[in-house]
Amino acid sequence: MASSGRNWWWILAGMVGTTLLIAAVTAAQGFGVAAGWTVVAGGSVGLLWGLWGLWHWRTQTTVARLGSIVSATAAAGLLGFLLLLSGRESGVIAVAGVWSMAAAMGGGVWLLRKLLGGRSAVLAVARTMVDEAIRMKVALVCVGALALLVPVLPMALDKQELLRYRIMFTLSWSLMGVGVILGLMTIFLACATVAGDLRNRQIYLTLTKPLGRGGYLLGKWVGIMALNALLLLVTGLGVYTFVILLERSGTQRDDYDLRSVREQVLVARVSAEAQPPPGVDFEQVYEQRIKMLREEHPEEFAQVSEQEKQNMILALRAAWHTIEPQNSEAYFFTGLSAARGGGQVIQLRLHPLSTASGTETVVQLALRINGRVMPTNVYRLADRTVSLIPIPSSLVDDRGNLLVEIANVDDPNRPLTGSINFAPGEGVQALYRVGGFEGNLARALTVTWIKLGFLAALGLASATVLDFPVACLLCLLVYVGASASGFFEQSLADFGAKARSDVTGWRQLVATIYALVTSLRDGEVWESLKIPIRMIGKTFLAMVPALGRYAVAASVSDGQVVGWSLLGSAALWVGGLWTVGCGLVGWVLFRTRELARVMV
Amino acid sequence: MAVERGGAGAGEPIVVCGKLTKIFRDFWMRNRVRAVEDVDLEVRRGEVLGLLGPNGSGKSTTIKMILGLLRPTSGRIAVFGKRPDDVAIKKRIGYLPEESYLYRFLDARETLDYYGRLFHLERRQRMRRVEMLLEMVGLEAAQRRPVGEYSKGMQRRIGLAQALINDPEFLILDEPTTGLDPIGTRQIKDLILELGRRGKTVLLCSHLLADVEDVCDRIAIMYGGKVRLEGTVDELLVRQDVMTIQTGLLDDRTIEQVESVLTRHGRSIERVERPRQKLESLFLEIVQRAQAEGAATSGARSGGKIAEFLTTDEQADQGQALIDRLAGSVEEPASPAQEVAAPQPQAPSPATEVIESLAVPKPTEAPPRAKGPHSPAKDQDVDKSVIDRLLDPGSGPGKAE
Structure with missing residues (x-):
């Protein structure tokens, strides 16, 4: 059966090759019309043969996969054609964009699996992590959301708006959307994979092989981060392509509008x-x-x-x-x-x-x-x-x-x-x-990737001791707290009066307790409650990284540089300190726990 | 890696459990379950040890402690002389858990490839073993279907294949025949026998007594977390007061002759019967006939022969081929069987074993022996001289006592 399937493929290739050869020779002889008819006839026969083969050999994995690609392409082409007929050129571009991004992601996943195909046990875990992400539909939903967001958003904006605002809006929301979607995906994947392995006991098989617990966690992290790198690369290229398409679309209000795009948005400026x-x-x-x-x-x-x-x-x-x-x-x-x-x-x-x-x-x-x-x-x-x-x-x-x-x-x-x-x-x-702009966008995406690395480590570490829902909630809490750390710090600073600002350490603690007692004695219950709430909030903020400092979407959309210093700082603090710290804590927790449960 | 039965190191303990106790506690550290209590157990190199016991007797808990998945509350375990959580020893162990805890989204080929990579197997060797194991467990036709779509028996088969991907020195099988059809059950028993012949150590945990009896050299019976009885199969099962002789169909006259011989020795025939064919044999015969007729099935097919790398010394095989190439040998390449035979010490044939067992007194702890009703070794293991001596007491090297 498989060999017959291969024959079908070779016959199809032969048909296409022969048709092109005859058409080329005929055209070279000056018979253009005949060459055209040859292409039409050969193409039609080849198309019918191809479709028949796709249907007939659909039980074969490769052919089924090819059939899916052909079907998706045909559906996208048909939709684009209908949009073109109805005069919605931007819709055609959006459909082409969605198809291109989906194709790029599909190809990227294939390439990623090849890259992770070495004999290392850590890479084996990483590749299985990628397979899990794609096949268990967790990442697929996120990939679909990204493939829709990036091409559709710029095309859906009102052309009457200033081009500068449209591009700023596209950049700001695309990058923010990519960060949030990938952040959520990373948390869900990291928590689900370890918690799932423990709950479903796949861990029994994996960790009775020559692979340490640290290697297992590292493999999971590498898999998630490899997938994140791919998705960031593809979405980054998508954002760049659509922004440049917008810039060159000729839809600017006037020359000043276009100049402001080039001088204020698609640049990297220092302030x-x-x-x-x-x-x-x-x-x-x-x-x-x-x-x-x-x-x-x-x-x-x-x-x-x-x-x-x-x-x-x-x-x-x-x-x-x-x-x-x-x-x-x-x-x-x-x-x-x-x-x-x-x-x-x-x-x-x-x-x-x-x-x-x-x-x-x-x-x-x-x-x-x-x-x-x-x-x-x-x-x-x-x-x-x-x-x-x-x-x-x-x-x-x-x-x-x-x-x-x-x-x-x-x-x-x-x-x-x-x-x-x-x-x-x-x-x-x-x-x-x-x-x-290009370098700025690349640095911004790298900073986002580093932040995702922290979330992956946090999710993996949490799931070593917590079940999936609890681990997810914890990670989401940290993610929100860390991303809005600046806002929360400001809010806490304004939330109730400080007990004493001129003392620190244990004196501050004594002063706080004194303030609490005084407030209660004076009957100011709400004011007294603010003191412990503020302490809890400040303690929580001290325990999460200030990811808000690395919010790059606003900088890129505002044309402000995402500098090497910011990138280095993110790599050092978020990547080097928090990610490694989380990974080490996860490893220690994982080492101390028993993998099997009571079964008597 | 393979160790020949009876070769260097045979009989030395590779797993030693001393006063092993496991107590599961609740959040308040109160003792909830005493799963294993003061277990002393040894698994010796080259033997097939059966760990028997009813549900909840502590078999699986003991195995999980040996594998490092659980930590003992007290007592000690050494596996290959090291702690059970030492990553280095895992290279030498194969493990089939009580259920097939496999990734549902991977297909059979990807599953085996994944576990092969965890053992750092080189790609070509990995691919070769995957092919052989898929053929062995009869899942070639279903190799591209996700494991999540498999029946329980098919999952057990792929689980068994992953346990063998590294050609383990020490194989731990926890309820290996659960969910398997008679073909799969038979195949697993044959496999254990074959591995035993190759000097592999097998720890078989089961509550199916017939399975254990057919393949094990030694048995430990657990109940309530304790080992209640331990010994070789012969020590524990052979009845010293009765003997069964199996022979071809005899006419009444011959039976009378046998009876008269027995009478002279103060014995009598208690029962004469024609043994029935086992249902397992009948079933296997029908399935084989159906397969020969080309009947289609979407499930697992009958497993093929035992994977070559499990029955030969693959490394020695490759090493010899390399030496031959380096030496510029002009001889025709030997067949796989010949290639194996050359570098390896020859295992004693069943016939030789019988002669040796007659010639020398049987040691208290006999070297592991192949057993099972379908084992070729078992058939040849029968000492026919006993029948001859019964029919004609005057012939033969000695007199029957």
């Missing part, structure tokens, strides 16, 4: 945060103010706690980020030598936290840069929306410094609009290009 101008030191300003206050109110300001001092300095910084009408503030940027050398445009990035008139306001800003007055212009600033003002890099001085003075001036044609309040830290930044 420099604004510092107070030379000679301004908020510490000194505070000292002067407090001296004045003590002179005026000697009893009231005799004792100022460290917390009060910090609050006053923060207030001074906030005032520095606020520009009142008819007023100006100076912002100083350093380390811009690299930008100066490139002869490029530096972007002044303004991010107002709030404007005077609510959601949107129009202001007129006058700029003076390193002493040179720039043309006054009108800018429309909206709450929490970024605006960019181009500045020639030639204005950067020899030491790489840039002093920007921003004045909130009256617009003669409009009423006074009020003050502008920039977000502290990132509210005023100078951006300049240091690299291309």
Whole structure:
């Protein structure tokens, strides 16, 4: 039967070859029409023969697999054809994209299995892990979601929108979606495979072979991470392809729109945060103010706690980020030598936290840069929306410094609009290009892969001692906590008053207990509850990696560089410390547990 | 790796359990189940040891401790002189658990390939063994179907194949015939006998007494977590007061002659009967006939011959071929059987064994012997001179006592 199947294949190949040969010879003789008819006739016979063979030999694994590929391709082609007839070209591109990504993933899995095909026991476990992921449908659902998300998302966006926003949206949601989908897949796979092996006792067979428990866990981790690498590679290529297709689709609103895509989004830019101008030191300003206050109110300001001092300095910084009408503030940027050398445009990035008139306001800003007055212009600033003002890099001085003075001036044609309040830290930044989009995307995907490595190690370690549902819940809790660590830290900082901020260690503990008792005595039950909640929250955050610091989707979509330093930091802390740490804990737990259960 | 029966090291213990106790405790560390208690057990190189006992007697727990899947609460275990959780000793062990805990998503070929890779087998050798084992367990036709679709018996077959992929020195079989049809059961028994002949050590755990009796050299019976009785099959089962003689069909006159001989020795014939064919034999005959007629089946086929690498010394085989090539031998390549015979010491033939057993006193712990109603060794193991002496007391080398 198998040999007959092979004959069918060779006959098909012979038909195609002969048809092409006859058509080529005929065409060379100048009989174009005859060549065309030869292709049609030979192609039809070959098609019928091929379809017959696919049906007839469908019991053979290879033929069945080939039949599936042919069926999926034909279905995609038919759908694309129907979309084309109905005038939805973007739909055709999306279908082609879905098919291409599915094909790439299928081919990639085949290649991956070959790469993991050595005689090493660890690689054997890894390859079986890949098989399990694909055949038990856990990963297949995620692969399907990725294959749909990446091509369909950019094509589904409204073409009336600015191209820049569409590309930013595509990048942001694709990368975030890929991170979340693969994160969930990694957790489910890691927990399911070890917990399943223990529950279904496949572990009896695997670990009675010459493979240590560490090797077993390592093999599982390698398998999951190899699959993650493949999926990230394919989705990364998909994201890149569709973003470039969008950029070149000719659907930009105007030239400025296209230029802003190329200069602000599909780049890797470094940002420099604004510092107070030379000679301004908020510490000194505070000292002067407090001296004045003590002179005026000697009893009231005799004792100022460290917390009060910090609050006053923060207030001074906030005032520095606020520009009142008819007023100006100076912002100083350093380390811009690299930008100066490139002869490029530096972007002044303004991010107002709030404007005077609510959601949107129009202001007129006058700029003076390193002493040179720039043309006054009108800018429309909206709450929490970024605006960019181009500045020639030639204005950067020899030491790489840039002093920007921003004045909130009256617009003669409009009423006074009020003050502008920039977000502290990132509210005023100078951006300049240091690299291309491709490298930035690659680094971002690598950081994502490193984070997935931690999740895989965490899932495997949890499942060595916990059942699947409990291990999954634990991992999801850590994943959410770690990803939103920055937000939680900020929330906890604002959640209830600290007992004492000027002491640490056991003194802090005593102070906390004292505060708790005091609150209860005063009948402030809710306030007293906040203290242990805050302690638990802070303890939890101390026990999970700050994955939020490595949120790269926003950086890539905003055209900001995902630098080598961030990548190195992720590799060192998330990869080197947390992943290895989790792996070691999992290995120790696994070594100490008995693999068999009571069976008497 | 293979050790010839009776060769160097034969009889030395490869598993030693001393005062082995396993108590399963609950969360509060209260003793919940005392599964194994003060078990002293030895498995000696080259023997087939049957571990018998009813359900819950502690057989599987003992095996899991030997394999390092459980840790003893007290007592000690040494396997090949090392701790049971030592990874190095696992290379020498094959294990078939009480159920086939296989990955449902892998097909038979992938399953064997996976376990072969866990033993670091080189690809070509792995492929060769996979082919042989698939043929041996009769799953060639179903090799591309996921194991999850297999019947229980088919899963047992593939489970057995994975236990043999490394040509183990020490094979642990936990209820190996559970779920198997008579063909598979017979094949497993033949396999154990063959492995025993090759000097492999087998620990057979079962509550099917007939299986154990057919193939084991020594038996340990467990109950309530303790070993209640231990000894060789002959020691435990041979009745010293009765003897059965099997011969061809005799006419009444010959029977009378035999009776008169017995009468002279103060004995009489208690029963004369024509033994019935065993149902197992009848069943196997019918199945073989159906297969010869080409009847189709979607399940497992009758297993083929025992995989070649289990019946020959593969490494020696390959080594000899290499030496021949290096020496530039111009001789025709020998047949596989000849290749095996050359480098290996020849195992004593069953006939030689009989002569030797007559010539020398039987040791207290006899070297392991092939048994079983279908074993060729068993057939040739019958000492026909006893019949001759009964029919004609004057002939033969000695007198019957």
